[in-house]
Amino acid sequence: MIRIEEDILGKNNRLAAANRALFSGKGLFVLNLVSSPGSGKTSILERTLTDMAGRHSFAVLEGDQQTANDADRIAATGVPVRQINTGAGCHLDAHMVGHGVEHFDLAAADLLMIENVGNLVCPASFDLGEDHKVAVLSVTEGEDKPVKYPNMFHAADVMLINKIDLLPYLRFDMEKCKDFARRVNPDIRIFELSCHSGEGMQQWYEWLTEGVKAKRRDKLLSRRHRDTEKTF
C-alpha cells in the first residue's frame, strides 16, 4: 500500500509543479484554503472579494463533494468561479485544479483562490501548485485542533482564526490556540478575524496585497532576465 500512495502523491506532485510553472508565468498569487467543514472559508472569500473589488482581479475554484452552493455564492460577487465536485473524493488534487483553471483568463487575474473540500486531514498531503496553504480555524472548533491535526497546520503557511465575534459566548483560549499552532509550525503567520463583523480583515487584505505585489516583481524580474539572456 505504501508504494501506491507514493505513486499517487508522486503523480500529483508532477502535476502540481506544472500548475506552479503556469501560475508563476502569469504572475498569479495562488492560495489553497483548507479547513474543517463550516469554518467559514466561503464567507471569508465572499467578504474578501467584495471588499477588494477594484483593487485586485480574482478567480476562484470551489471544491466540494456535492452541490454548487459555494460557486453560486462566489458568482454573486461578480468574480469568475468554477465549481469542482469531487463526489466521494475527500480533497482536490493538482489534476482537477489544472483542468479547473482552463476556464479562466489567467493573464487577467492577480489572485487565484482555491477553496478545498472541508477536511482537516487529506488536503494536507496534496500540493495543488499554490503559493501557500491557508488554514482556517474557527473559534467554535476549540483551540486544540492544531495539535490534533498537526499535518495540516504544519503544511499551512498561514492560519486565519475566524469567527472572533463569537468569543464572548465561548470558552476558547486564543493564546493557547496560537501556541499550539506554533508548536507544530513555528513560522506560521496568524490572523485573527471575523468575516461577519469585519474585525481583523484589514491585516489579511494587506497580506494579500503584499503577495500580489511580490508576484508582479518576480514576473518582471524573470522577464528582464529572459530579455538580458536574449541580448547576450
Added chain:
Amino acid sequence: MIRIEEDILGKNNRLAAANRALFSGKGLFVLNLVSSPGSGKTSILERTLTDMAGRHSFAVLEGDQQTANDADRIAATGVPVRQINTGAGCHLDAHMVGHGVEHFDLAAADLLMIENVGNLVCPASFDLGEDHKVAVLSVTEGEDKPVKYPNMFHAADVMLINKIDLLPYLRFDMEKCKDFARRVNPDIRIFELSCHSGEGMQQWYEWLTEGVKAKRRDKLLSRRHRDTEKTF
C-alpha cells in the same frame, strides 16, 4: 485504482462483520460518532458519560491523528477508554477497532462509543461493526453541510445538532438544516441539543437506553434460541 479501493473496503467489511459478531455476542450497543473537527463529539461524550453514570456501563475508543487529549478527557469521567492515533490516517477502520477493544472487558459493558477522527468525508466509507453511525453537526458550521457532504449524512442513522445554545448569535436555519439532512436520508433520526447548557440531552439519553434494552433482548432471545436447539 477502483479495484484497490474495493480491496481495501472489502477487507474492512470482513473485519467489521467480525467486530459486529463479537459485539452482538456480548449484547453490546455500539455507536460510531462522526463529524467535522470541533463539532463537540468529545464534549457530548463527556456529558453523556457523566450524566448516565450508574445507569449504563460504557467503554470508549477515541480516534485522533495525534495526541491523547480526548482519551484524557474521557478517562477523567472514570470510564474505560483507549486512544487510537491514526498518524497520517484520516479515519478509523475495523482493524484498529478490533484491536482497540481487546483492552476492554466487553462483557461488563452495555455501550461502546467510538469517536472517529474529525472528518465529514472518509469515515463515511468505513464500517467499524457499529450499530449506528451518529453524525454530529454543530450549528456554527452552517445548515448546508448535509447536502455538501451527503455520503456521511446518508450513512448515518442519527444526527445530533449540537451547540444550540449559540443559536441566538448565529444565522442558522434549523428547519432548513433538518430538511437538507432528510433530503439525503429521509429516515435519519434528529436530536437538537447542547452539551454545554444540557438542553435536549434527555431525549438523546432515552434513545441510548432504548438501544441498550433492545440489545439485551436480542442477546437473551438468541441464547434461548441456542438452548432450544440444544434441547431438541
